[in-house]
Amino acid sequence: KQEVTQIPAALSVPEGENLVLNCSFTDSAIYNLQWFRQDPGKGLTSLLLIQSSQREQTSGRLNASLDKSSGRSTLYIAASQPGDSATYLCAVRPRNAGNMLTFGGGTRLMVKP
Amino acid sequence: NAGVMQNPRHLVRRRGQEARLRCSPMKGHSHVYWYRQLPEEGLKFMVYLQKENIIDESGMPKERFSAEFPKEGPSILRIQQVVRGDSAAYFCASSLYDRGLRSDTQYFGPGTRLTVL
Numbered sequence: 188k189q190e191v192t193q194i195p196a197a198l199s200v201p202e203g204e205n206l207v208l209n210c211s212f213t214d215s216a217i218y219n220l221q222w223f224r225q226d227p228g229k230g231l232t233s234l235l236l237i238q239s240s241q242r243e244q245t246s247g248r249l250n251a252s253l254d255k256s257s258g259r260s261t262l263y264i265a266a267s268q269p270g271d272s273a274t275y276l277c278a279v280r281p282r283n284a285g286n287m288l289t290f291g292g293g294t295r296l297m298v299k300p
Numbered sequence: 301n302a303g304v305m306q307n308p309r310h311l312v313r314r315r316g317q318e319a320r321l322r323c324s325p326m327k328g329h330s331h332v333y334w335y336r337q338l339p340e341e342g343l344k345f346m347v348y349l350q351k352e353n354i355i356d357e358s359g360m361p362k363e364r365f366s367a368e369f370p371k372e373g374p375s376i377l378r379i380q381q382v383v384r385g386d387s388a389a390y391f392c393a394s395s396l397y398d399r400g401l402r403s404d405t406q407y408f409g410p411g412t413r414l415t416v417l
Binding site: 191221223228229230231232233236276278285286287288289290291292293 | 331333335341342343344345348355356358359391393395405406407408409410411413
């Protein structure tokens with residue numbers, strides 16, 4: 188059974204810092220890995236999707252990497268801003284479990300001005 | 301192109317009542333997924349549907365919960381005889397038809413927050 192873990196569970200940093208969020212998964216048989224952002228009381232916004240054949244994806248100040256063999260992904264946020272404050276969720280689509288996504292518990296990020 | 305729409309956004313029910321949650325997928329999407337987010341927990345898959353078919357309901361509780369995606373109209377997640385433990389945020393996602401091994405992004409709706417008194 189696929190399990191996804193995110194570390195740390197919560198993170199507080201001053202504005203301007205570069206930071207790394209970690210995601211690990213137990214079964215490397217995945218189609219893809221996706222990073223989402225969730226604001227309090229709101230839905231999920233897809234940030235980056237990395238196919239299993241890819242190593243990384245970039246969008247603006249965000250860079251996500253994938254090391255499938257070791258079951259790890261990192262989300263790098265450059266020059267953090269208060270508007271980046273949210274919960275960041277990592278999700279994998281396992282190869283042997285249909286189309287569902289398996290989510291980690293999330294990292295709650297607070298960027299202080 | 302409107303995104304995934306869910307209604308109501310907030311729903312309050314008393315124990316024993318029924319809750320009906322609706323999801324309209326993005327235009328052109330024929331796959332719908334329901335996820336539940338309990339307080340202070342991550343999202344958990346519940347059910348995956350295509351038009352008029354339940355493809356995977358491995359995450360659905362065995363009793364009181366049902367889902368449908370009719371040929372016309374939105375997908376419905378129905379919870380009968382709600383209990384306080386059903387209080388959660390219920391998210392719907394949709395995706396394009398997935399041919400072969402292609403892997404498509406799931407787009408999420410804003411969620412329905414169910415509170416059971």
